[in-house]
Amino acid sequence: MTAQTREDPAAASHRTPPVHTDPADVPLEAALIALADPVRQSLVRELAGAADWERNCGSFDVPVTKATLSRHFAVLRDAGLLEQRDAGAKRLNRLRRAEFDAQFPGLIDLVLRHEEASW
Amino acid sequence: MTAQTREDPAAASHRTPPVHTDPADVPLEAALIALADPVRQSLVRELAGAADWERNCGSFDVPVTKATLSRHFAVLRDAGLLEQRDAGAKRLNRLRRAEFDAQFPGLIDLVLRHEEASW
Numbered sequence: 001m002t003a004q005t006r007e008d009p010a011a012a013s014h015r016t017p018p019v020h021t022d023p024a025d026v027p028l029e030a031a032l033i034a035l036a037d038p039v040r041q042s043l044v045r046e047l048a049g050a051a052d053w054e055r056n057c058g059s060f061d062v063p064v065t066k067a068t069l070s071r072h073f074a075v076l077r078d079a080g081l082l083e084q085r086d087a088g089a090k091r092l093n094r095l096r097r098a099e100f101d102a103q104f105p106g107l108i109d110l111v112l113r114h115e116e117a118s119w
Numbered sequence: 120m121t122a123q124t125r126e127d128p129a130a131a132s133h134r135t136p137p138v139h140t141d142p143a144d145v146p147l148e149a150a151l152i153a154l155a156d157p158v159r160q161s162l163v164r165e166l167a168g169a170a171d172w173e174r175n176c177g178s179f180d181v182p183v184t185k186a187t188l189s190r191h192f193a194v195l196r197d198a199g200l201l202e203q204r205d206a207g208a209k210r211l212n213r214l215r216r217a218e219f220d221a222q223f224p225g226l227i228d229l230v231l232r233h234e235e236a237s238w
Contacts, residue, residue, distance in 0.1 A: 028233040032155035036148050106225030114147040 015086075018073075023080030023096060023103040031104050034079030039064055040072050041111050044081065047095035048112055056090040081108075134205070137192075142199030142215060142222040150223050153198030158183055159191050160230050163200065166214035167231055175209040200227075 023031075034040055039062050046060055062069065073093075076082035080103065083094045097108060142150075153159055158181050165179055181188065192212075195201035199222065202213045216227060 028160070028229065029155045029157060032151045036151035036155065038148060041147070104229060107229060110147065110223060110226060 017086065018077055018084040018091070020083060021078050021080050023100045026078075026080040026103065028104070030079050031081075031100075031107060034075050034081060035107060035111050037072070037075075039068075040076055041114070043072060043076065044095060044108065044111050045115070047082070047093060048097065048108065052094040053085070053092045055093045057084075057093065058090075136205065137196055137203040137210070139202060140197050140199050142219045145197075145199040145222065147223070149198050150200075150219075150226060153194050153200060154226060154230050156191070156194075158187075159195055160233070162191060162195065163214065163227065163230050164234070166201070166212060167216065167227065171213040172204070172211040174212045176203075176212065177209075 035044065042062050043060055047055060057069065057073065060069070062072075064072070073082060073084065077084065080100055081096055083096050084091050085094075086092075095108075100108060154163065161181050162179055166174060176188065176192065179188065181191075183191070192201060192203065196203065199219055200215055202215050203210050205211075214227075219227060
């Protein structure tokens with residue numbers, strides 16, 4: 001991953017690249033709050049069922065606006081759960097399962113076992 | 120545990136008995152939110168280090184008012200984490216560890232492993 005720099009002309013001509021937080025730097029409180037929300041639980045479940053970078057941001061089946069969805073992705077990035085990268089017009093996604101599990105063992109598994117959302 | 124009834128004269132002459140939620144009836148969202156708060160994490164850690172019914176409500180070392188502490192206890196009861204009973208003027212506490220673990224395996228352990236709070 002390249003660092004985010006304001007001087008990069010390629011970055012400046014496109015939208016802001018996603019900023020990530022390493023799971024090792026995430027407080028337990030932030031991890032639990034990120035996974036408490038039913039929409040974010042659904043995103044994590046969909047990502048867990050897909051290959052890394054397979055899913056783009058428009059491909060998720062959740063009943064929220066695009067702006068709200070962006071906010072949910074930001075919360076997941078801040079909690080060390082989600083890595084994103086831009087590929088042309090699409091933003092691709094990867095669940096940071098191994099890194100997050102190392103810091104918060106069992107937490108993603110708990111979410112995957114509880115299938116509560118029904119839109 | 121006896122059920123809470125408004126007709127019970129003993130209950131009516133004292134404060135309202137605590138109302139409990141079975142961990143089996145607790146949504147994952149409520150369990151995660153209950154454990155996300157640093158004060159409630161501290162209460163859970165203190166209860167985990169004590170015997171059942173050993174700790175009364177005034178014995179916890181957390182920097183909040185009595186009213187706020189009562190609210191935290193209510194959230195823990197609603198999340199299936201805490202059982203309380205009145206003994207004279209004191210309200211005694213028990214962490215519902217086995218029942219909660221059966222429903223949300225590993226979640227209490229995660230909180231016990233993360234010692235983040237420093238008042």
